[in-house]
Amino acid sequence: MRELRELAARLLEANDVQVVIGWEEWGRGVRPAFARTLAEADRLVFDQRCVHNLATYLHPRRKHIRRLGRPAVVVKGCDARAAAGLIRDNQLRREDVVLIGVRCPGMWVEGGAEGLPGDRKWADRCVSCPQRTPTLCDHLVGEDGPEPDGPGLEAQVERLQALPMAERWAFWSSAFERCVRCYACREVCPLCFCDRCLADKSVPQWIESSPHQRGNVAWHLARALHLAGRCVGCGECERACPAGIPLSILNARLQQSVRERFEFVASDDPSVPSPIGQFRVDDGQEFIR
């Protein structure tokens, strides 16, 4: 933590950056912070409560953050993958941001074995994380920690995949029924940066905006498909969802599918082009009969 604070102070003092986006302590835990002074830099923290994906604040639309100046952003493994995704998709130039990588020990979430609040366990997505320590970064702070353990996200995906189609459909149907189309999932997602989302277009109305069954299914499937090969598994969508819809499982399944078909995982190397962002003559294409 001291390493992080000192680095943030050095960057601000040198005017290399005008804001360091990290986390601060708060009455209810930690939350994103925008340190612009040395005093604020001295309050930055990092630990297993820092679940937020700060790369989302680098979206080009966030003019009020761009106005602060050149940012440094503290990134965990998933956050760095998100920053790489933004660079890969031409939403961010590498030289416009300083990335402070942090050796991520995995994040805690609420809910012990019996689902009682107050107990903590490793987040499933962290158990499944392909790379908790970023390579895409200008600096690297922190210490390695113990491996997160637990069943992981794959186990949930496999459990669903093993169900007959009708039961899988019933699972997702009843999950999507709870959706009220607040679009929190979209707004917190680092890779949902479209200036005008498909769901907001009305001529024609591609996706019905009403939170009924068919509208919700259309929305969630469209979003999952648009994130295929791009989602970095940061879990923010599921965390933000006020209705508790298990979006991580849906996105994880699609990333599995992309890995199987295209041998691609959204890593934090922006020079590896995404399957949708390139055309390869040797694409499998086994689905064309």
Added chain:
Amino acid sequence: MTVISEADLQGLAADLLAAGSTVWGPARVPGTSRPGVEYRPLREAAELDLNAGLPLLPLKRVFLPPTEPLFWWERTAAEVRLVPPAPPSGRVVVIGARPCDAAGADAMDRVMGWGCRDELWFARREAATLVTVACERPADEACFCAEVGLGPSHPRGSDLLLVARPGGYAVEEITEKGRALVAAYPHRFREDERATLDELTAAEGPARIDLAAVQRWLSDHFDDETWNEIALRCHGCGACASVCPACHCFDIVDEPDSLLAGTRRRNWDSCQASRFTVHASGHNPREGQHARVRQRVMHKFQVFPKRFGRVLCTGCGRCTRACPAGQDLFETLTLVSARALETP
């Protein structure tokens, strides 16, 4: 003092279900590992769980569903026919509403009855009886109902108010509807002369928000730097509005089913959405998250009380709990209140 035992309260739910009423109450949500309960229409009385804390989502969907048809249209060669939705039939009883949720419905009554009456809203309100259970303790430090003129046993918006006592609850009849419910199921309630209605008060301590001062400060500080600061971490995600017992902004859309027929619906919406106020010309009066964050606080603590005499917030704390970026409405209000009291 009228009292009801825990067993009889669950029995009342069973009686109402057997009589064909719709009964809403806090219940676990199947198919999610998220801890906590939500208000749900009960299939059986055993689902009712009054001891699992503040329901995660507000009660407002009973009166303002996330989506609701306004009418259907049907076209023929020469005519268009508009078919209104059938009025809600049957009684609805909510068992285990919390005072913050009941008060939220009461706040929305003011808007829905302003000038002209929204009959869709009031039909549902009139068909529903709210049996509120007072809070023995705050859900957590995010609760601040006492700071906005309410409290853990405040009766506003409720028909019956139940306050915990050994073995059950003391029952206060607030409205005629509440009295009628007690009279209709006399075998569930009994009299106990020794029982008293202990008012549950919030934790002692000086009030940290002066609502009148907040309202004045908001009127005079439209362009304050505060809004830019708060907006930095805000994603404009709208989770706050969806979990608020008093937020009620809605959209109206047409959904054709075919070239000849379709439904006009109203759907929940939120002033936090970037396109909420955008004109057809592309002009957006609230460009920038600072303007939208400001609107939320202004609407609740200046615009609404100026017109209707009470704030559009019941202090339930859900917005703070739901916010993925760590916004804290109570923190904002205490900050504003302190600033307001500094300036003469």
Added chain:
Amino acid sequence: MSLYQPHLMTIEAIQDETPDTRTLRLAFRDADLAAGFSFKAGQFGEYSVFGAGECTFCIASPPTRRGYIECSFKAVGKVTRALRDLEVGEIVGFRGPYGNAFPVEDWSGRRVLFVAGGIGLAPVRCVLWNVLDLRDRFDEVTLVYGARSVADLVYKRELAGWRDRPDVRLVTTVDPGGEEPGWDGEVGFVPAVLERAAPAGDNAVAVVCGPPIMIKHTLPVLARLGFPPDRIFTTLENRMKCGVGKCGRCNVGPVYVCKDGPVFTAAELAALPAEY
């Protein structure tokens, strides 16, 4: 019938004012409504194309004409484009009248100045006709109206009629570059033309409607001509849905455009935050 269910209207007549502006005359299909419907100048309605949605326009015909209402619009969005595709005889919906009105009854004995730009003539036309239909009650009536070009002037037939009336002073203008051969009106932006025309501001009221930039530059001219801010009237537009104060979308600071407006005085506007 619920607040949100529209009255059914038949399109009686269509007039293309300019290449992108159309006026519809709508008749109530319900005979009782046709006879009994009334409104005040300045009020608006929500017009439906079933399947596309609703759109907000002022009622452009004057309240002194019964049995029909008119609206004028530009096809810029989903609903207006759908409206433009309709033909005479087709059925649309109408909810209204909503909002407040120009306090015409307070203007008796005063000079009345109308200043409009482009399609802003639509709300002005309503109250102008209202005044002309009660002409004896008012002192001088002046209309200063301009558009980008001659083709963009709306209500051309009515403009010709007003020009011929001895009891109306009409000044029309097009933006520099917008004139064509045979144009005998002014050339210049509306605020400048207004200043040259110099209608007197004492014992007068002004109604101003048009693009925000025009209004911004017109208000200082009116001040110089002696119009006090509480006798300058304009209309605000904002994105609306319900039109009746329930959906929370149209507020500008503490006022709801659909309930406290759309008609506001310059004095009232000055007290509002710049959120429109």
